[in-house]
Amino acid sequence: MTKPCIICVAITGSVPTKADNPAVPITIEEQVASTREAFAAGASIAHLHVRDDAGKPTSDPARFARLKEALEAACPGMIIQFSTGGRSGAGKDRGGMLPLKPDMASLTVGSNNFPTRVYENGPDLVDWLASEMLAADIKPEIEAFDLSHIFQAAKMQADGRLKRDIYVQFVMGVKNAMPVDREVFDFYVATLKRLSPDSEWCAAGIGAGQLTLNEWCVAGGGHART
Amino acid sequence: MTKPCIICVAITGSVPTKADNPAVPITIEEQVASTREAFAAGASIAHLHVRDDAGKPTSDPARFARLKEALEAACPGMIIQFSTGGRSGAGKDRGGMLPLKPDMASLTVGSNNFPTRVYENGPDLVDWLASEMLAADIKPEIEAFDLSHIFQAAKMQADGRLKRDIYVQFVMGVKNAMPVDREVFDFYVATLKRLSPDSEWCAAGIGAGQLTLNEWCVAGGGHART
Ligand SMILES: [Zn+2]
Ligand SMILES: [Zn+2]
Ligand SMILES: [Zn+2]
Ligand SMILES: [Zn+2]
Numbered sequence: 001m002t003k004p005c006i007i008c009v010a011i012t013g014s015v016p017t018k019a020d021n022p023a024v025p026i027t028i029e030e031q032v033a034s035t036r037e038a039f040a041a042g043a044s045i046a047h048l049h050v051r052d053d054a055g056k057p058t059s060d061p062a063r064f065a066r067l068k069e070a071l072e073a074a075c076p077g078m079i080i081q082f083s084t085g086g087r088s089g090a091g092k093d094r095g096g097m098l099p100l101k102p103d104m105a106s107l108t109v110g111s112n113n114f115p116t117r118v119y120e121n122g123p124d125l126v127d128w129l130a131s132e133m134l135a136a137d138i139k140p141e142i143e144a145f146d147l148s149h150i151f152q153a154a155k156m157q158a159d160g161r162l163k164r165d166i167y168v169q170f171v172m173g174v175k176n177a178m179p180v181d182r183e184v185f186d187f188y189v190a191t192l193k194r195l196s197p198d199s200e201w202c203a204a205g206i207g208a209g210q211l212t213l214n215e216w217c218v219a220g221g222g223h224a225r226t
Numbered sequence: 227m228t229k230p231c232i233i234c235v236a237i238t239g240s241v242p243t244k245a246d247n248p249a250v251p252i253t254i255e256e257q258v259a260s261t262r263e264a265f266a267a268g269a270s271i272a273h274l275h276v277r278d279d280a281g282k283p284t285s286d287p288a289r290f291a292r293l294k295e296a297l298e299a300a301c302p303g304m305i306i307q308f309s310t311g312g313r314s315g316a317g318k319d320r321g322g323m324l325p326l327k328p329d330m331a332s333l334t335v336g337s338n339n340f341p342t343r344v345y346e347n348g349p350d351l352v353d354w355l356a357s358e359m360l361a362a363d364i365k366p367e368i369e370a371f372d373l374s375h376i377f378q379a380a381k382m383q384a385d386g387r388l389k390r391d392i393y394v395q396f397v398m399g400v401k402n403a404m405p406v407d408r409e410v411f412d413f414y415v416a417t418l419k420r421l422s423p424d425s426e427w428c429a430a431g432i433g434a435g436q437l438t439l440n441e442w443c444v445a446g447g448g449h450a451r452t
Contacts, residue, residue, distance in 0.1 A: 110338060110403075111339050112336060112337055112374065113347070113349055113352075113374075115349070117348055118337045118346045118347070119337070120337075120346070121344070123341070123402050124342075145374070146336075146338070146372040147372055147373035147410065148403050148404040151404065151405055151407070152402065176336070176378065177336075177374050178373070178377065179377055183417070183420070184373065184417075187413055191409070191410075194409070
């Protein structure tokens with residue numbers, strides 16, 4: 001029943017700035033150094049956001065290209081996952097880096113509330129991002145911010161908009177979306193298994209919630225994220 | 227364990243037009259006639275949308291005022307519930323009729339996808355609609371399109387943005403949102419009971435899904451909607 005635990009590392013989110021936390025790696029050099037440490041410690045997936053020169057989140061394909069190249073040199077064999085999240089851009093800009101063919105990319109398949117706004121992932125944008133990932137042979141990591149997103153991912157798998165064996169990340173602890181809740185976590189795992197038996201999953205929490213989720217994850221057969 | 231079954235009738239949704247179904251009541255006279263029939267048959271809550279002269283959904287307070295007045299005369303004692311749904315308007319227009327003080331009003335507390343677009347209910351709009359309902363002493367019917375909406379409603383109840391004893395409607399069968407699924411339905415009921423033990427609930431389905439949901443509802447102690 002034990003399977004190798006994939007550690008997924010998100011060294012730079014899209015929200016914190018140097019002003020919040022001077023230790024957050026922002027430049028590509030800082031990101032490579034942090035990822036190399038995590039890779040040496042056993043992390044196998046690097047979930048990547050990039051920042052512009054002012055430290056603000058961006059979807060700039062040139063930035064993603066430089067980071068990918070640097071990480072491939074520094075961490076050979078590590079799985080590179082680009083974020084297509086909406087904090088870094090809007091509309092199709094969010095997928096402009098997909099032709100760079102990372103191993104994986106994040107994909108949110110529904111909409112929900114964030115702390116101060118609507119996280120907009122309309123049906124057309126979702127289908128377009130999925131089709132770009134299919135075209136470039138990129139494995140999506142489905143970001144499930146709510147229960148219906150698991151149903152939507154399974155439906156997209158069934159009708160061919162996603163490749164078989166989907167990989168889902170349960171995102172919990174975001175204000176105005178789903179809190180970190182053990183019953184929901186267990187129901188997420190059971191629902192994914194019911195709808196898509198060969199899928200894999202991991203979980204991401206905000207701040208202190210991540211430690212709690214990692215314990216549930218490892219105990220439940222999912223992957224951990226740090 | 228049996229409690230009186232409240233029948234909630236939505237005679238005119240926001241989507242169908244006369245072109246889709248000539249039997250859909252659109253004018254206020256047609257709505258009053260249909261609601262009177264449902265009231266005579268035992269329905270106790272009328273969930274109301276209004277249309278403009280061209281038959282298109284609107285949030286026009288003058289229309290809501292005429293319909294409310296006509297229904298109070300035709301169906302004395304029936305509970306009048308106005309829709310603040312986003313198909314009939316945008317932003318604060320959606321709550322412009324709340325000063326008319328209906329008994330209830332629908333309130334969506336999160337965002338999700340609809341068949342062709344994002345159903346936007348950003349945090350500020352949700353809080354504003356809830357505060358208008360508190361000010362006018364209107365009981366909200368929380369429209370739960372996804373699981374996190376139940377958590378959000380319970381949180382709003384706990385921190386005073388909603389009045390105690392919330393009333394939640396589970397909405398299932400909307401494309402790109404939550405399908406009609408028995409396990410989810412049971413989890414919705416259990417979660418609401420866990421988070422807000424004194425709350426009540428009903429369920430709404432799209433088309434044929436409504437009949438299935440009514441069976442689950444009546445068996446599970448919820449209210450039925452026709
Ligand atoms: Zn992951
Ligand atoms: Zn991310
Ligand atoms: Zn109802
Ligand atoms: Zn409605």
